Amino acid sequence: MNKKYGVLLSVIGVATVICIVLGLVFNKSENEKQQGLSGVFDVSVEGTIAYVEFENGKAGIYLTDGRTDPVVQFPVEQTILDISFSNDGKTLAYIVSDKELDEGNGSEVRILNTKTNSDEQVFLSQDIITELAFDPKNPALLFYLQAGVFTNYSPITGKQPHDFDVYSYDLTDKTQKRYTDLKKYSMRSLQVSETDASVFVQMDDDEKAQSADDIFASKQRIFQIPLDTPEEKSIVSNPAGEVDIYDFLVLPDREELVYQAVGGTGANGVFEYELFSYNYETYETKQLTRLKEYTAKPILGPDGKIYFLVDRNFAGRQPDFHIYRMSKGGKDIEEIKL
Amino acid sequence: MTNFESKQEIGELVQEKMYPYRKGMMLVLSMGSLLFAYILYLSQLFVMGDAHIIWLVFAVLISTSILMVTVRPVILLNRRLWMNSLLLVHLLIYFYGLLLASDINQPYSSGLTIIAVILVLLSIVLVYRTTIYDFPSKRQRLIKDTRRLHFINITTGIFIILVTLFFLWAFLLFSGRATLGFLTLLTPISGWILSYTLQMKLLANQQKAAAYAIVFIQTAVIVTGIVLWIIGL
Known part of the structure; x- marks a missing residue:
């Protein structure tokens, strides 16, 4: 009788020890778990797509020019926050930062030559840089959004970068320049105008807000900021519109504005983000996508098509990004196989 | 030795007569919990990449303890207190297991969560049984x-x-x-x-x-x- 129990206990013991050993070998840290597209991408003038993809947590830049290996890849502790092609499509500027943002760790801006694969640091910043974009009019000028603080203004939210302003870096002079003094709680989707000295950004229309109620009632809109007179900024999304606008693309010659807004609510109560267009001549808005997912980041490609991002697992544990494109009116929506 | 064997057998017969299905329920609970602990742990490890080693050790220890007191009843001064303590500890550990099961990606989550709920309910039923029917205070x-x-x-x-x-x-x-x-x-x-x-x-x-x-x-x-x-x- 005792022998039988001895065998039983030994089996349990051995099984447990095997499980513990397997656990020690196969346990992954949070940083090693990310897989697939990170949601950062850009399209060059030649039609090449540059995108950031995680391979067991290692962020790398991939190009659709026939190469399957990442052009650059970083350790699991770091990530790539944004990338931007230069106007000629030969160089790619990008931001490297720690995955776990902290006050002290700052950001690094690097430039990659997509032809020669040479990759070098442009500058380091003490503060967090979240987005960058080349100036289409001047290949030596790089605009970026930088956060002044990294904190949580409310105890129930995690720490986030805040106090945003628009800056630029001149690649020839190696000088930085600050344009605005807005200290915005949030500022996103930086786009540099192709025709005049101005930038477009998305932010909260809360300048006239006096009370907390006003701030809750204020809307997210698109602003055009003239670089010489930044205080004369103007709203370029439908100023009377009652919807919050998050991501956007101003088409050349201000023909139309393509923007991201909530299109509906799914069965599970999660918002569905879709792309819409706003015509400056006719004041008409039109819904372009009806994918019922999280649709974002419209970028104009050289073929006149709008490239965008779709997250098929929005509000899930890990995003599942895919790159799509469509013609300007919202026709011929297709996924791009990478 | 043969004498001892028969004594134990008689004891088991008496136990079954006094508390019908109790031993079966305890066996199902302990063996089920043991198997479930390994399956849940390996699912968390290979689906999510998380090794919940401490939970596994606690789950195996409590399930094995319940298994041992079921197959080899120990004479204790306060049997009811011991039994209930084991069941309550089991309940807490497997309630955490229930949270771990519901946390795994689909489609693995549903089946594991259902098993966890059954184990927790069985544990609760046994607490009621132990206190009210099986070991009433004298x-x-x-x-x-x-x-x-x-x-x-x-x-x-x-x-x-x-x-x-x-x-x-x-x-x-x-x-x-x-x-x-x-x-x-x-x-x-x-x-x-x-x-x-x-x-x-x-x-x-x-x-x-x-x-x-x-x-x-x-x-x-x-x-x-x-x-x-x-x-x-």
């Missing part, structure tokens, strides 16, 4: 009343513990660190233990009316609390 003469009060109190206790755990989780989520204020969360549990003990003492002394008065006050306080909370919302 000091209690009013058997029916004792059973009734045990039933009410165990149900109340499970409710209070669940609510306390929920608030503890919410406090930790929003404040992020433990303070002395956390001790106030233990007030309802302390009150329940006090009231439960008092009721059983009174019943043992044949003071039926007083025991029922206390259980009535206890239930009234909880119902008032729930009503006030709903109105307050």
